[in-house]
Amino acid sequence: MAAVRARRWLVTRSASTPDPAAQTPAPPADQLVSLGFRDVAPEEKTKAVGDIFARVAPSYDLMNDLMSGGMHRLWKDDFVKRLKPQPHEHILDLAGGTGDIAFRIAKRGATVTVADINPGMLKVGAERAEKRGLAGLEFVEANAEAMPFEDKRFDAVTIAFGIRNVTDIPKALADIHRVLKWGGRFFCLEFSTSQWPGFAKAYDLYSMKVVPRIGAAVAKDEDAYRYLVESIRRFPDMPGFAAMIEQAGFRQVRYQPILGGAVAIHSGWKY
């Protein structure tokens, strides 16, 4: 069985490091960021999101199947098909978590770096890669807002269901642009706002009422899944997010709605 190459889980904060959220005075209202339906200081969001994914990591994959009825697998297949990874390419899967996107890319022969802020999610991902005998993957603990990669390193950067969890999204988009080679592409899979009126209503009801209950029953964490649903509501709509990608310097920015836009694939090029 091929081993997972270069497992680099860089533990960047020691247990004795003070919690920045506990020490910083509250910032002015225009500097607050959304944490689900609440507005909080940026440090508080980063810490809370970190805690949420540390808690849900062991049940994350099962919960994805239950919440989406397995549909997330089809969305991810479609996403990687549109990305068209090539065997000679080096691709960064940012907020890669437990590796779903990275594994699909690696199967097409490309070299993949999985980066995520959460060591718990990366650990599950590295274990899954090992079980599947997947080679050509490395796992790096990294914050999307300030990645430890040199400029122009990657042929493509992907991020799936990750960007809405990032505290400073424009900063992360600028860093994604920085680490892409000229001619490189950015692909993002994320929940958005469905334009199908009947579907949007039913989906809203399902996500607000049912998903937190599944979270409580299976992951024993209703709050974590309530946050995940609320964070979808706060995320910009498809044209709004496309404008943010353009602001970061990307060109030919496009989006492809799935289920009328309940999920969307955004893409852009660096040239």
Ligand SMILES: C[S@@+](CC[C@H](N)C(=O)[O-])C[C@H]1O[C@@H](n2cnc3c(N)ncnc32)[C@H](O)[C@@H]1O
């Ligand atoms: C919903 S999971 C998605 C995981 C995987 N991409 C997938 O599609 O299954 C979101 C991931 O974003 C990561 N994340 C949140 N904020 C991040 C940040 N600032 N930098 C890097 N990763 C981050 C979380 O740790 C988590 O693993």
